[in-house]
Amino acid sequence: MKRKLNVMMFSWEFPPRVIGGISPHMYFLSKSLAENGVKVHVVTCDFPGAPEYETIDGVEVYRIDSYKNPSPDFATWVYLMNLNMQKEAAAIASKLPDPIDVFHAHDWLVATAGIGLKHVFRKPLIVTMHSTEIGRRDGLHATTEHMIHETEAWLTYEAWRVICCSNYMMSHVKWAFGLPGDKLSMVPNGVNPHAYDRLENQDLSSFRLKFALPHEKIVLYVGRLVYEKGIHILINAVPKVLAKADAKFVIVGSGYMQEQLSNIVKSMGLEHKVLFTGFVDEENLLKLQKVADVSVVPSLFEPFGIVALEAMAAKSPVVVSDTGGLSEIVQHDVTGVKAYPNNTDSLAWGISKILTDDNYAKTIRENAYKIILEKYDWNKIAQQTRILYEAVLGEYSKSFWA
């Protein structure tokens, strides 16, 4: 192909709209693809104050009106939002000087837009499955959950290739939707280690004082306060850690379990040791990750575990539960500590080990940072993704759609 590869990506979040891990993934993937000679058009939901159209680091970003129609519930909103996304994307794609070569959809939240445009333009659809409903809910229980699961199954069926960010997620997706192995590709998620560079030589001691007393070590949790993230396991581990080390637990994020969790903390009489910050902006989050003595990811279900990578990039030692993508990111005793999932004693042991053994913490921190630079670099990930696009286009060129 003489001209640039032309890709249109769909996602329900892109900065400054940040809900979960898809938003930073979208930002870094599209930017790094642009740096690797791919023309990327991102179609995403609108956000107050963000323009409808802009070019960010070489990426064309289109934000569509996502609340055009009133919706009775979240799932219905998703499909109504897709109606508008699909219509706008159709208009954008048909007016581009070069045709779109590949559509790339991220999660079921943009399933119908991606599937519809694939057929209308007859171009291959690539899908990244960041998570699954059956994994998030630990099974399918309510009607909505079945509907979402079936939509995910349909999306992976329609996909030319399904990308997962970990080997764990590949086998999970293969099992959940009965996909053939050769339809799946593993491309890891990345992290930007340079985000922390400018904090390297800054004195953060007064910033640290906002969260903890000088003699307290900081145990950091970053994530939504929901069941699948295992935050309740960490809260239950607090007294066990405090028996070994003086620490302050800083819990960043919000979610439906917040009230329940703070009640547990109150009943333990440990309100002075556990701080719920709610959502924290990017600048403060980077600083917190930098000053944390240990970062904990106690997830019960974790397709990838980007928050562990971020901590490792910030040179904060990590304790993770040995599950999902986390099992692949962390090598026990080398780049972090692995605890048994859903096990308070094991998690408390891991945290205490890091807090009480400075040499151990230091080794882990250095090894982890080295791995980040070697394996989770966005430039390498973009190159892998580009090769995958080209492979799909090679197959496509031999099909009757070409």
Added chain:
Amino acid sequence: MRVVIFCWEYPPRIVGKLADYVSNLATQLVKNKVAVHVVTYNDVMTGISEEANGVKVFRVDNPVRTHVNLLTWDLTLNQEAERAGASIYYQLRRKVDLIDVYDWHFIPAAVTIKNALGIPYVYSVDSLEDHRSPGADAPFNMAIRGIEWLGFFEAQKVTAKSEWMRSEIVRLYKVPAEKIAVTSPTAASWVKDVLAVYKSASGGSEAQ
């Protein structure tokens, strides 16, 4: 002229009076040398079939079986309608003159295909949400009205079956009256009227 009709009911699937109406119209159109392709829903009969009257019917089923409401059912069925519509378009070497869409169910598909492939569509109104659910202002009903509004906004032409319906569309959706043609099925000139709308909407001459 090559026309694709989108309608959520078509014999043998009969929900209301639209199925027979569209089936009659399609038969008449074929007699008037219009190549008619109907895209419709059926959960039992799927795929392409050519009917005795010369109408080609493309029946699609919803790939998602479990739903929380009619909207989620509709908004997942539309991609299959798009797949069918696009298949017809590519099989006819990209020569489809017009889409005729009945009521709100397949408005999303008509709007997407219009924007992607540049095929204009006529929105043929049988009934409106305001009449089906008078006074209902729940988000569910408002969303259906939103889809109807989008249908009117993006349509090349609108047809109503009576002067009364035409005035209702103007009253409820502020659609410019000249965009709406009345094609009454009881009038002797019914098929001629529909053909005139098709010609005008597809960029052909309005004269017969």
